[in-house]
Amino acid sequence: MTRTASLPRWRSWFVPFAALMAVAEVVMIVAGTHIGFHRLLVWIPAVCGVATAVTAFAATARGATGPLRLFWQRVAVAMSAVLIGAVSQTADIAFVPFDGMPPLGSRALLCYVIGTLLAIIALLRLPGGGRSWRQLTTAVLDLAVVGVTAGVAASEYLGWAVGKFGGRASTWWLNLAMVAIGVAGVTVVVKIMSARRSPAARTALWWLAPIGIAGPLSVILMTAFLPWPHLNGSAAVLAFVGLFGVLAGHAQQRAYTGRGAPSSRVAHPVVYRRGAAIPLVATGLTSLLVGTVYLRTGHLTTIQVAGTTLLLLLVVTRQAFALGENATLLETVARQAMHDELTGLYSRRPFVTAAAGAESPHTVVLIDLKDFRSINDSLGPVAGDALLTEYAARLTRIAGGDAVVARLGGDEFGLLLPGTAEETAATVDRLAAAGDEPLSAAGHEVVVEVSIGIADGIDMYRRAEIALREAGTHTDARVVRWDVSLQRHLNQRATVAADLRRALTAGEFHMVYQPVVALPHGLITGVESLIRWTRADGRTISPAEFVPVAEETGLIVELGEWIVDTVCAQAAQWRRRHGADVLDSIGVNVSARQLLDPGLPEMVAAALARHGLPAEQLTVEITETAVFGGGRALASVQALSELGVHIALDDFGTGHSSLGLLRTCPVDVIKVDKSFVDGLNGTPHQEAIAGAIADIAEKMDLGTVAEGVETPEQARRLFELGYRRAQGFLFARPMSAAAIDELLDPGIGIAA
CATH class of the missing domain: 1.20.140 (Butyryl-CoA Dehydrogenase, subunit A; domain 3)
Incomplete structure (x- = not known):
């Protein structure tokens, strides 16, 4: 054992x-x-x-x-x-x-x-942990204060003991032993005061x-x-x-x-802070003891007078050193408040203050590390911290000694560069070029892409934030410099955001449906629902314009709830009018922001129950990018699948790690992106990709839908490659629910 x-x-x-x-x-x-x-x-x-x-x-x-x-x-x-x-x-x-x-x-x-x-x-x-010379001196003075107090008390005790028991040797040994036991208690107090950690x-x-x-x-x-x-x-x-x-x-x-938590069997070190309590208590106890002796006997011994005097001198000296230590501590706290603990760079508040007070010519450069969360999740937080530290060192080296370099939080950094726009452009170019060089992160070589927002002149920090947001929104732009057009674009998006809520209340949105047909005969088997916005003044707003704004503002969650409810109601109506098997499924697009909403599965289940629509007749269409990071989004997809709802992977082949998602995500249908369809009847390589996707889907028992079919030749070739369902302008453009009603009559198909 x-x-x-x-x-x-x-x-x-x-x-x-x-x-x-x-x-x-x-x-x-x-x-x-x-x-x-x-x-x-x-x-x-x-x-x-x-x-x-x-x-x-x-x-x-x-x-x-x-x-x-x-x-x-x-x-x-x-x-x-x-x-x-x-x-x-x-x-x-x-x-x-x-x-x-x-x-x-x-x-x-x-x-x-x-x-x-x-x-x-x-x-x-x-x-007890290490400490500075000032802390060490204060600790020594604390020891002396406690020691003098204990000595005065011990002298009084021994005097009482000799008077009580006489001067026999056994009595002296007994009382020396008792004093030794008292020293143990003093040692505990001394240890508490002297231990920094x-x-x-x-x-x-x-x-x-x-x-x-x-x-x-x-x-x-x-x-x-x-x-x-x-x-x-x-x-x-x-x-x-x-x-x-x-x-x-x-x-x-x-x-x-x-x-009460389960024991980790490891006691984490605790920082001990010394205050003025122990010296003051020691002085108070000694004063009480000396006062009591004087009132009882009318005089004090030499040890008592000398001990009390020495004690007062030690306490005064100790407090003087403590004040100096407190001043040093305040300086340390002030520095920690202004600097990031991990990287040692300035933190957000001092950086914003410096940017606001900087006179021209200065430029604010804000940098965001793309996909840092994925790197942190895959390699672990230790590697993530190492990556941030290495990138901070790179920024400091490139920016130079005259720049203010800060970590603004998470994976966002900031530079305040002196000089004109032309002078800072060279520094920004070096930053962008350095992004292609790998960084060492806890034994891993990592290449990090960045988004960079730049602004100078007045209000440059806020303007740089706008530019950085724009750079992060568009994947084809790594560096964006603020100009007036960005502000106009921002104002336009703000106007759209305000109109979105009003339009939702006013009922300006409606749904259209694009048929999904069976190959080769063209009979309609399902539809994909698409949202449209027609303002009260008759102007139509493109989904490409308002959907990104809805995602940024969070209105996509409320808008998505309306879409799901409307689609379920329409699907239930078609079932009642044309029969339960008239459509295999009706598709509804769900954005990445909606998947992050923990209430999404419950909302979908409530809509299905409210309209009496079987879950298997609803297909939720998601993109590969939306679930690439896993986490909350993937959990929502799994919960939807458990409801019985079908999951379709939209725009397949254009996102992240498509084949890996087929293994981790509960997918029922692959919707092949239009870019692969456009390549048919071209080079053998392009057809090989489309054919390989069909083969993989067949072996994994997944359905396939080819999107964006525009010519009869594409339809025929897709059928030869193994595709059995398709949608596109060749068959039908998105149409109203009433138009779909006509197509659902028995025997009516869409010519391919």
Whole structure:
């Protein structure tokens, strides 16, 4: 069995049981001042409490790794020595006759001292993290403050002990041991203050600190319990030593289980911050002690006066250094607020401020890394961060020392370049050309395409954003410089966006349907629905003009809901009028933005149920690009497929990784893009591609539809290559629902 397996596991009863032992000890002490009972009775909760602490420390060590595990193992060994000492002292009480002060044998005293020394070693061996010279000086002063306070208190305690017990050698050894135990508590406090970073939970260390006063307090309680020989000061404090030890282990356990989350068995380092509380508390306690002594005796000893004076000087010096450290900290915070943590570049706010205050000639260049999300998802966040860091270094190198370089968030960067437009054009050219050079990202060589927006003159940051948006919208333009036409285009799109919502409310949209026919006879088997917009003034707005605006503004979700409802209602009407099998399916196009809406599957299901349309008669047409990145979009497609809706991959062959999508996406139909149809009857290579697509679809049991068929020769050749359905101007242009009604009469077909 391994050493890890031999350690006990943390149990939920540790804390309640230790608390019960402490309460039982208090109850017996209070009752013992009124009634008598056997003198060993008070030792039962004391020994049980310490034994529970030993078990709790061992269980805490089991849940940790590295230095943290060693620390809790050492503390468990130290508490085991205390447990042996408690058992030894219990034996002394049971078998050694005494009158007055209860016996504390040399074996028990030696065990207590060994346990104390082991605890001090464990604390000193606990890593504390690095710090600056100013922080180190402040920590040393903190140590001195606590040390002087402890020295003044120890001198008062020893004076009281000598006066109470005399100057016998055994008395001196006893009280030196008690002072050593007190030093352990001081060491805990010192460790908390001096540690900048430590694997141990801060709360756990604070629970260990009160154990240090157990020794001196036990001697004081022994003298207080002299009238009741069945009570014992050591037993009284040992029960609480066990309770505080268990609470320390529980605090550490909560630190690496995240308040109830499954334990990762690793305690994450916590930053400890020192404040002025400890020096002020130390000064206050010393002042209270000295004041009490003076009121009681009328004079102070040399140690007390010198210690108090030294303490005040140390506190003043310490606070002066702390103020300097705070100033340095403020500078660090200010720098972090202005700089990106990952790349070290300026962040958005200072960059925008610099761009707004820059006088001509300056140029703002905004850069967006294309497909960064896909790279980050495929290679992992470590490679993604490395890629951003490498690209930041490239930007800094190309821009030069006079430029302001910033990471504006995510995969967007910004440059504020001095000089005229002609001077900055060369820098932009170098940026664009560098995009063809691979970057090293955690062992991967990655080529990143970029979109670049440029603007100068007034309001150049906002204008550069417009140019960058335009560059990202059009795949054929990597670099776009702002000009007045861009602003006009933006205003036009804003007008279209405003009109879209009004048009949807006013009912200006309507649907047309393009037949899908069977080859070779041309009978209609299905339709594809297409949206049209005719304004109240009679002007027709092209879908190419308003659909992208609807996607950008999010109105495509509301518009898409209207489309699905309208199409389902029309399909249900055709079923009632012409029979259930009149059409195999009716297609509706769904955009990438709609697929990102988690409510899409539920909306489609509601529309089908509302109009009584079977799910298999609805075909949702999507593009390869819409689902290429997977994630939410692919989940929506899978949910739609589970409803029974057919999925068609539109414009097949023009997007990303088409063959891979056939494996990962639940596709039922492939709609072959018009560009492949146009190549028929041309070179053998062009026909080979169209034929290969048909073969793949047949072997994967997928349907095929050839789009954009315009000539009888194309129709015949498609049939020879294995295509059995087609659509295009050869058969019919998009038409109204009433026109489709006429085509659905039995026996009527569309000539090919």
